[in-house]
Amino acid sequence: MFSTPTRWALLGILVASLFAAYWTYSTERRRPNFVLIVTDDQHPAAIEHMPNTLQELAAHGVRFENAFATTPICAPSRVSILTGQYPTTHGVFDNGIRNADGDMTGGAFAFDGNSSLATWMQDAGYKTALLGKYLNQYQFITPEVPPGWDDWRVFAEDIEVFFDYHLNENGHHVKYGNQEQEYSTDVLARHAVDFIQRHSDQPFLLVFSPFAPHSPSEPAPRHRGSLQSLPEWRPPSWNEKIGFGKPGWIRLGTANFKEAGVAARTRKRIEQIESLLAVDDALETILTALEDNGIGDDTVVIFTTDHGIGWGEHRWTGKQLAYEESIRVPLVVRYPARWPEPGALAELALNVDIAPTILQLAGASPDVELDGRSLVDLLDGREQQWREHVVLRHFRGGFLVPPWDTIRDARHKLIRTGRFVELYDLEQDPFELTNLAKDSSYKELRHRLTTQLDAHLDRHPVRRARE
Numbered sequence: 371m372f373s374t375p376t377r378w379a380l381l382g383i384l385v386a387s388l389f390a391a392y393w394t395y396s397t398e399r400r401r402p403n404f405v406l407i408v409t410d411d412q413h414p415a416a417i418e419h420m421p422n423t424l425q426e427l428a429a430h431g432v433r434f435e436n437a438f439a440t441t442p443i444c445a446p447s448r449v450s451i452l453t454g455q456y457p458t459t460h461g462v463f464d465n466g467i468r469n470a471d472g473d474m475t476g477g478a479f480a481f482d483g484n485s486s487l488a489t490w491m492q493d494a495g496y497k498t499a500l501l502g503k504y505l506n507q508y509q510f511i512t513p514e515v516p517p518g519w520d521d522w523r524v525f526a527e528d529i530e531v532f533f534d535y536h537l538n539e540n541g542h543h544v545k546y547g548n549q550e551q552e553y554s555t556d557v558l559a560r561h562a563v564d565f566i567q568r569h570s571d572q573p574f575l576l577v578f579s580p581f582a583p584h585s586p587s588e589p590a591p592r593h594r595g596s597l598q599s600l601p602e603w604r605p606p607s608w609n610e611k612i613g614f615g616k617p618g619w620i621r622l623g624t625a626n627f628k629e630a631g632v633a634a635r636t637r638k639r640i641e642q643i644e645s646l647l648a649v650d651d652a653l654e655t656i657l658t659a660l661e662d663n664g665i666g667d668d669t670v671v672i673f674t675t676d677h678g679i680g681w682g683e684h685r686w687t688g689k690q691l692a693y694e695e696s697i698r699v700p701l702v703v704r705y706p707a708r709w710p711e712p713g714a715l716a717e718l719a720l721n722v723d724i725a726p727t728i729l730q731l732a733g734a735s736p737d738v739e740l741d742g743r744s745l746v747d748l749l750d751g752r753e754q755q756w757r758e759h760v761v762l763r764h765f766r767g768g769f770l771v772p773p774w775d776t777i778r779d780a781r782h783k784l785i786r787t788g789r790f791v792e793l794y795d796l797e798q799d800p801f802e803l804t805n806l807a808k809d810s811s812y813k814e815l816r817h818r819l820t821t822q823l824d825a826h827l828d829r830h831p832v833r834r835a836r837e
Contacts, residue, residue, distance in 0.1 A: 423650055483516030
């Protein structure tokens with residue numbers, strides 16, 4: 371038998387061991403999970419037609435009213451989300467182009483996936499998953515699975531994406547057909563629930579990236595035709611008279627007054643929104659899975675899109691423009707354990723801020739320098755000096771759209787396309803109809819914005835992309 375001092379010593383060791391185990395467990399449980407939802411080509415106003423996103427996410431989270439994509443084109447923006455870096459840092463400037471030798475470059479070819487949010491979170495002990503769209507041109511390098519992802523279920527092509535498609539599921543292509551239950555957004559939602567159930571007892575990062583509402587914007591069968599009675603979309607910029615206040619290439623856009631064109635643009639808008647209804651259903655499914663597994667309050671849910679798109683404003687229905695419809699993105703953050711009260715913030719936020727925010731909340735560290743800033747202090751309501759302006763850029767890869775640089779503060783925007791300059795007072799002219807660049811009363815403002823823009827470009831020069 372042990373002596374009394376020895377028994378007390380052993381008891382002390384046992385108590386200390388149990389306390390250490392409990393501390394480790396409770397600390398691990400306090401590390402939040404993350405669900406990052408990224409849609410594709412979503413108009414800033416489309417979120418207003420997503421009831422679950424509004425009622426279950428925005429009404430219980432914090433909505434950033436002025437959030438932007440640093441580059442309004444898919445691959446550069448998605449890499450910025452995954453790295454917290456500008457294209458001038460991560461090296462992806464376009465969706466992919468063929469070089470003089472006929473070889474494909476850019477897009478997934480240009481991204482070095484050895485250092486990303488996935489690898490940083492995995493190094494910090496998180497399980498990681500990416501479900502849905504990855505990067506343009508990935509179909510040419512699949513079945514490669516980039517580093518950092520524990521569960522990889524990604525579109526293996528970018529042509530058929532709603533029905534009759536392939537997913538690269540952890541290195542193996544799986545074919546999905548035309549049956550209603552194989553609608554891609556719903557399939558991805560089922561994979562999301564499965565991932566949550568398998569990893570509910572450990573911290574995880576789940577990136578849910580459906581193709582909707584990207585063209586061809588095919589709605590789920592249950593939603594087809596459900597929004598045919600939507601009111602027409604007719605902002606003042608819809609049939610804008612394109613004069614010399616806009617660059618010449620904008621004047622090549624087709625006016626919206628031709629009957630066939632109006633019908634096509636109306637149909638395209640409705641189909642985009644209808645395709646988002648399945649994403650809205652998926653959000654509800656994911657939130658329910660989190661609650662059913664007892665981790666709803668401990669999970670940070672972030673909703674955004676890679677960039678915006680036009681619905682006929684300025685006579686354009688594409689993306690890649692410097693106007694608000696292309697650069698604005700929804701950004702909603704829900705984390706009941708830390709921010710139980712809903713709210714809205716007017717500060718200027720960027721897609722490059724998402725990765726730093728997740729890293730700070732997770733206690734993870736990147737192995738490279740980031741361009742974005744964590745939003746945590748803003749969400750906590752701490753007093754701080756936040757950015758007064760943002761710089762957004764388009765480099766190349768757009769049909770008809772030349773490279774441009776723009777700087778935007780809370781009220782004004784300056785766009786520079788070559789030597790052509792546009793200046794808008796967004797408080798007085800939210801639809802960007804009147805170019806003030808040659809108005810002498812705005813000379814000082816134009817000079818200040820130009821100086822700030824040039825200073826940013828000097829700090830972030832374009833470097834050669836990885837081929």
